[in-house]
Amino acid sequence: xxxxxxxxxxxxxxxxxxxxxxxxxxxxxxxxxxxxxxxxxxxxxxxxxxxxxxxxxxxxxxxxxxxxxxxxxxxxxxxxxxxxxxxxxxxxxxxxxxxxxxxxxxxxxx
Amino acid sequence: xxxxxxxxxxxxxxxxxxxxxxxxxxxxxxxxxxxxxxxxxxxxxxxxxxxxxxxxxxxxxxxxxxxxxxxxxxxxxxxxxxxxxxxxxxxxxxxxxxxxxxxxxxxxxxx
Numbered sequence: 001x002x003x004x005x006x007x008x009x010x011x012x013x014x015x016x017x018x019x020x021x022x023x024x025x026x027x028x029x030x031x032x033x034x035x036x037x038x039x040x041x042x043x044x045x046x047x048x049x050x051x052x053x054x055x056x057x058x059x060x061x062x063x064x065x066x067x068x069x070x071x072x073x074x075x076x077x078x079x080x081x082x083x084x085x086x087x088x089x090x091x092x093x094x095x096x097x098x099x100x101x102x103x104x105x106x107x108x109x110x
Numbered sequence: 111x112x113x114x115x116x117x118x119x120x121x122x123x124x125x126x127x128x129x130x131x132x133x134x135x136x137x138x139x140x141x142x143x144x145x146x147x148x149x150x151x152x153x154x155x156x157x158x159x160x161x162x163x164x165x166x167x168x169x170x171x172x173x174x175x176x177x178x179x180x181x182x183x184x185x186x187x188x189x190x191x192x193x194x195x196x197x198x199x200x201x202x203x204x205x206x207x208x209x210x211x212x213x214x215x216x217x218x219x220x221x
Contacts, residue, residue, distance in 0.1 A: 004152075031207045033208075040213060041213065042114075042198065042211045042212055043153070043198065043200075044211075045208065045209075045210075048208055050207070058208070092152070094207045095207075098143050098155040098158050099143075099145075099153070099155060099200075100155070101152025101153050101154070102152050103150070103151050103152050104150075104151070104152055
């Protein structure tokens, strides 16, 4: 089925380790997003890319970097993971009709 | 910072009952969306409303956008266990595709 694919689904990191969350969409959408979801906090925007070649900070960008590799792929990198980054991370893409979300990456930093 | 407040936070009802959840803000939105999220999955778009006063129906779900485009409601008629999930509203003020999400209403429908 068409949609947004995120990998990995689960990850445990030690404080200070780095990792990259991968996201790919096959709907030819221009815009892509990374959100984190924490209990009681809703979904908060980390970074977004309005189109290939552009990226912008969202509400909570500190501690993260992104790369819009091509129109399909948008990756999120944690350079030095901290326990405060324990969360569920969602990638999404959109055109005119609203977001299509991936199924999420559950990240635990110990 | 724009805030979208949803109420109630939690709702547990019996199958067959009706319910309404609310999404409120002090900001005017150019577009507002409702999503449903099930455990272990990403949110799934239910509806987008763009015109003040607009009402949209999706089977037993009725969505209304406030006249001033600052608030919205979701009404479910004769709730079923399959309606269980986290309901999220999301709005954009700038006409871009960057949406701010509310904190959600967690609904449980008991058989």
